[in-house]
Amino acid sequence: MSGFLDRMLGRVRLGGWLAVAAPVLAVVFAVLITSVVLLIAGKEPVEAFTTLADYGTQPRSMVMTLNTGVMYYISALAVAVGFRMNLFNIGVDGQYRLAAVVAAAVGGAAVVPGVLNIVLVVVSAVVVGALWAAIAGLLRVYRGVSEVISTIMLNAIATGLGSWLVSEHFGVLTGNDLGTRPIPDDAHMPGIPLIAGTPVLVNGFIVVAVLLGVAYWVVLTRTRFGFELRATGKSESAAVASGVSVKKMIVVTMVMSGAIAGLIGMPELLGASYKYSNNFPTDLGFTGIAIALLGRNSPVGMAIGALLWSFLYNSSNQLQLLDIPKEIVQIMQGVVVLSVIIAYELVHRYRMVAEQRRVGRQLAAPAEPPKAEAAV
Amino acid sequence: MLRNRVSKLAATTMGGVLLMAAAACGGGDDTTTGATAGASSAPAEAGGGAKVGLAYDIGGRGDGSFNDAAAKGLDQAVSELKVEKKELEATAGETDAQKEERLRLLANGGYNPVIAVGFAYSGSVAKVAKEFPDVKFAIVDDDAAKGDNISNLMFAEEQGSFLVGAAAALKSEKGNIGFVGGVDVPLIHKFEAGFEAGAKAVKPDIKIQSKYLTQPPDFGGFGDPAKGKTAAQGMYDAGADVVYQAAGGSGAGVFEAAKAAKASAIGVDSDQAALPAYADFKDVIITSMIKKVDVAVFDFLKNFTTGTVKPGPTVYDLKAGGVDYSTTGGKIDDIKPKIDEYKQKIIGGEISVPTS
Numbered sequence: 210m211s212g213f214l215d216r217m218l219g220r221v222r223l224g225g226w227l228a229v230a231a232p233v234l235a236v237v238f239a240v241l242i243t244s245v246v247l248l249i250a251g252k253e254p255v256e257a258f259t260t261l262a263d264y265g266t267q268p269r270s271m272v273m274t275l276n277t278g279v280m281y282y283i284s285a286l287a288v289a290v291g292f293r294m295n296l297f298n299i300g301v302d303g304q305y306r307l308a309a310v311v312a313a314a315v316g317g318a319a320v321v322p323g324v325l326n327i328v329l330v331v332v333s334a335v336v337v338g339a340l341w342a343a344i345a346g347l348l349r350v351y352r353g354v355s356e357v358i359s360t361i362m363l364n365a366i367a368t369g370l371g372s373w374l375v376s377e378h379f380g381v382l383t384g385n386d387l388g389t390r391p392i393p394d395d396a397h398m399p400g401i402p403l404i405a406g407t408p409v410l411v412n413g414f415i416v417v418a419v420l421l422g423v424a425y426w427v428v429l430t431r432t433r434f435g436f437e438l439r440a441t442g443k444s445e446s447a448a449v450a451s452g453v454s455v456k457k458m459i460v461v462t463m464v465m466s467g468a469i470a471g472l473i474g475m476p477e478l479l480g481a482s483y484k485y486s487n488n489f490p491t492d493l494g495f496t497g498i499a500i501a502l503l504g505r506n507s508p509v510g511m512a513i514g515a516l517l518w519s520f521l522y523n524s525s526n527q528l529q530l531l532d533i534p535k536e537i538v539q540i541m542q543g544v545v546v547l548s549v550i551i552a553y554e555l556v557h558r559y560r561m562v563a564e565q566r567r568v569g570r571q572l573a574a575p576a577e578p579p580k581a582e583a584a585v
Numbered sequence: 586m587l588r589n590r591v592s593k594l595a596a597t598t599m600g601g602v603l604l605m606a607a608a609a610c611g612g613g614d615d616t617t618t619g620a621t622a623g624a625s626s627a628p629a630e631a632g633g634g635a636k637v638g639l640a641y642d643i644g645g646r647g648d649g650s651f652n653d654a655a656a657k658g659l660d661q662a663v664s665e666l667k668v669e670k671k672e673l674e675a676t677a678g679e680t681d682a683q684k685e686e687r688l689r690l691l692a693n694g695g696y697n698p699v700i701a702v703g704f705a706y707s708g709s710v711a712k713v714a715k716e717f718p719d720v721k722f723a724i725v726d727d728d729a730a731k732g733d734n735i736s737n738l739m740f741a742e743e744q745g746s747f748l749v750g751a752a753a754a755l756k757s758e759k760g761n762i763g764f765v766g767g768v769d770v771p772l773i774h775k776f777e778a779g780f781e782a783g784a785k786a787v788k789p790d791i792k793i794q795s796k797y798l799t800q801p802p803d804f805g806g807f808g809d810p811a812k813g814k815t816a817a818q819g820m821y822d823a824g825a826d827v828v829y830q831a832a833g834g835s836g837a838g839v840f841e842a843a844k845a846a847k848a849s850a851i852g853v854d855s856d857q858a859a860l861p862a863y864a865d866f867k868d869v870i871i872t873s874m875i876k877k878v879d880v881a882v883f884d885f886l887k888n889f890t891t892g893t894v895k896p897g898p899t900v901y902d903l904k905a906g907g908v909d910y911s912t913t914g915g916k917i918d919d920i921k922p923k924i925d926e927y928k929q930k931i932i933g934g935e936i937s938v939p940t941s
Contacts, residue, residue, distance in 0.1 A: 273682060306802065372769060372800030384729030385704035385772040387801075477680055487770055487801040488705050492678040522676070526687045529673045530694060538676075 284497025300360025302494025303367030309474030342467020388486025638696030642703030658882030743779030745908030750783025813838030
């Protein structure tokens, strides 16, 4: 075991290489596990992976991957804002659904024309998401209620409230589906012909998602607010000692997280369904948690995670055509998240142990400092 | 040794990446769009050998209820009409884009006809059917999707529910009955409305308790026996002695509660007292409201093989034998003449059953 770590010691210099190795290892590990599962299920892994590769490179599926990925990415950002401050906003799911209900009703009422309506819809979604999340923030600050508990409960309340709003106030029956009044044509978010070779357009909200990702990075790493947020996340007492109002930070962060959460349903509402109905996508908030973990809260990492997740999700139909059960997709998604966490943890531990060894050796043999290892 | 292991790992990884990349390049030319591919798949009106594509609602084959009924019709067509089948299942929480893609993959893969199970496919069928004018589509439980190549298979659930409502009222000794709905959606409201009307036709002052297990978009109420059990238990505790469930997979919980309370329950969709899966509860299931999705699916496929598919809605009501009540177990034999009387009145138009 020690020999193993000794060799790792030599690799510490290749810190950058290791940083790349972790995700690669995770993917390899995930592929291996999935192959084993496929073999147990009596399916040919190579065939499955070639199908996936085939499917993933067709223009149409690339567009679908992007479109679902946009929603996943916004959701992951909403979750990550909280994560960076050790706030677990499990309520992203309820926040985006309630926001979508209200925004859909506002848009369907068409009080203002065209682009103004789009802006109005987006703003109302952001406001509703922020307010709903603020409840959990205020409960935490003034009543000491854990935000994990309160957001989970608020999810259930949001479901009931949204359903009541649709069935009692906003609902229009089409066949057997109950939904809000459709948003008029002039207030549809235009698609972007980003990928050649298919008539399907990329959802216009991809621009919003990219801007949000950049804003997330800038705010967290380049502003005083971001510094205070990260500081509070690392050590609350240290933050207090250096003059950060933790109470204020908790409420503001929850509100930010909820505001972003409000946007999750917008690509679907303004770019695809144009109404909130019983068919509106659910559980996006929980997917966001998985992707935030997968992307380790980094804006680029989460983008890659969102696309990977979305690609796997969308290939479910194609795999079923090969008689591969759709559950294999969920297994893959789960295994990827676990592998990433484990791979990073392993690399992290190797590094710590390696560091200890290096220091220990330097202390034990101070006579020979000009060794290559010392120059890390 | 580690160095070796690591380099081996690196080599495997690289190999894998290259392989994936190569495969990716190979697949790039496969870019058919719906509109053009649709034209190539001419309708196989010749009968046997037709490739049937079927897209399930959430729950899929094996839900012991609605999807299974569709599967039964499909299986019958496979054995009797010699058609080929391909079944695709839905995932929870998906958008219309995924549903469209499912139908498109089927139509594009030469499957004709394509059957969509459940009203959730309404928008996607309407859209994809336009892209494939030569493929016949059918959708169960929806009449909002309209097109020259779309057949809407509709059911008069309220009529069947009226009959079991009458049965419940006739069988109830306490004058107190219950309704458990899976999810609070308009489709299930039809079951409730019919049940209520039937019960009140027998006994105008009967007490009817009603509960839905979940609110949309949470469709968990169609697959959560624990919730069904709690709801039904509450009703039996509050004095009900017959409970009707329209709750898909959650129905098992309602039966369990009925058994524990030594009371009665009414099944839905299939003749549930006759299902092996519910053998434990056949003593408490006095009757079931049968919704013959299997018959509708089979009829549609049969019409397809003989080239007589009719676009637009076909309503499977009491008159057409599309909905009915079951008598398995003989628990309602004594009141059968009365129920049949109501049945004839509905068929004859003397009674018109409300839908909400």
